[in-house]
Amino acid sequence: MLQRLRPPRAATGALLPSSTRVLARSLATTTTPTSPAPKSRNDTNPPVGIYLHFPYCTHRCTYCAFNVYAHPPAGAPPPLVEAYVKELTHALTEEVPGRRWDVRSVYFGGGTPSLAPQEFFERTLASIHQHANAVAADAEITVEANPSDITLDKLHAWRAHGVNRLSIGVQALDDATLRLFERDHTAQQALRAVELAKKVFPDRISLDFIWGRPGQSVRAWKNELRRILGVADGHLSLYQLTLERGTRLVRALNTDDDLPAMPSDDELADMYEATVQITAAHDFHQYEVSSFARTRANEAVHNSGYWRGHEYIGVGPGAHGCIARRGPGTRDKTYRIMSPSAWAATCHASGHGMLKRAKMTRRAVAEERVVMGLRMVRDGLVVDEEVAEVLDGEAVEKMVRDGFLEWTERGVRCTRRGLAVVDAVVPRVLRAEKEEEEVRERVLQ
Structure with a gap:
């Protein structure tokens, strides 16, 4: 491209x-x-998003390079949930002395947070409500979900805890691709999960898909995208496949002559153009490079905060954050310990699992605004x-x-x-x- x-x-x-x-x-x-900043911390509290990283999966997909681990047999044990509560409490009350946080969005990502026990959602959301200065009445609270984890009981439980949006990682409606990615569901199973989720979260579901896959033609993507739009709810995240060094997919593409080739640059460009045209024809507008919504109300609040340079707190093993720790207009990056066991042990000992903080220079803050701002369509x-x-x-x-x-x-x-x-x-x-x-x-x- x-x-x-x-x-x-x-x-x-x-x-x-x-x-x-x-x-x-x-x-x-x-x-x-x-990224509007108040003149004084006492004037107003700019909105903040909270990202909670649940690092466990039943299986690592072949394209994945995220900080994920095999899910423990007994699920997330109570000490792990307690570690999240401790780190959240510290982040909202002690990380920036004197700062009171107004929460605009909460995002449970991973990993596969739909594997987490209900206690995880109940206690972390209760902690946020307890320690934040305020949680917006219309705060967006999202859970990333794997199609194979979605049941009616889970959907109702998430809703009862305050979750009001789902992001379902379907990734493809082609079973051969799903097998190549080593996903644990078929296309039909994913479609059934989406229809089930619509009953509990109507107009509040985002679907994730990947295009530019090995062996995929422009025509095949156009046909698949039309199928996607036939089942879509209010939001779509349509990502070009990123080949991450060290992943099993990259190794396979480099060594297995039987695997189909990746699309050419011209084919990828045509796929992107088709994505924009076909989504628009189905009344989805593009508001960010990879993000499409049926209405402005369906646009992702949490992710839009990243692109607009708003502050966000990262909690959990390997989570990143970006906050104005040194006053308005500044930004510090925060990095949590990556290993779940080491992170949890440090949380229990110190109240948080911080690995390091990095002060961003004025230039770095501005450059990040350029990188993120130019992704925004409107x-x-x-x-x-x-x-x-x-x-x-x-x-x-x-x-x-x-x-x-x-x-x-x-x-x-x-x-x-x-x-x-x-x-x-x-x-x-x-x-x-x-x-x-x-x-x-x-x-x-």
Whole structure:
């Protein structure tokens, strides 16, 4: 797909203002940054998301490179659940002294959290309500679920604990692919699970699928996508397959001559274009590179917080977080101990399983806003003073002329063509670090 990052034939080459003046204009018209920060911690509490990582699976899929482990025979024992409660309590009451958290979303991810005992959901959600400053009345509370784990009893129990959204990892409606991925369900079993879930969580279900798979043709993906849209609820996450080094799938592709080949770059580009066109024809709008919703109310609140640069607390083995620990406008990354047993032991001894904290520089915060903001279809990237310092204005202008970016009232966003190659667009528009000071002076004149 990266080979398609070249100017369209119809590019006009129209003259645009200088990069300095364009960025200055954006600063003058921008009133709300991508990640709004209060002037004082006492003025308001910006929204925060909480991510809880449940690291266990019955089996590791062949494409998976996440921090997951074989599920213990007896399920998650009470000491493990207690460790989550301890770490949540510490994160919400002690991690940032004096800070009170307003929770906008909670996301149970993994791993396979649908394997967790009901006590896990009951106690962690109770802890959040107990220790947060407030939990929004319409807070999005999501559980990732494997189709083979979904039963009517589980669905009703999750609902009773306060869960109001499911993200079901179907991944494919092709049994040969499901076998290649070593998923523990067939396409028909997944479809039955989706229909069952709709009875308890109507209009609150997201389905995950992977395209660009070994042996998949453009035509096959189009047909499969139409089947997907026939059963979809309110949200779809449609991801291009990422080949992660060290996974069994990558090893198999490198050594097994009987496996079908991966699609070509041109085929992948055509699959992406088909994804955008076919979802739109079925009244799903694209609001992020891989995310599609039936209405704006169906857009994922928790994931949108990541893309908009909001703070999030990570809890559980290997969980990451990003919080304003040193005051408004700052960001610190947090990393939890990866091993479940070591993490739980540290939680019981110290109240948390923190591995390390990393202070983000001003530049790193701004660059992350660029990376995430350009993934957003409607909002795009707000260009304020911090972002202007890391953008190469001339490169941005060229991307606009070449049809990959377009100006908005508050900044810039990817065009449909740019979204298809956003990972190649981002490094081209970031300014070399040594130029920062000079730009800071110029852009504010």
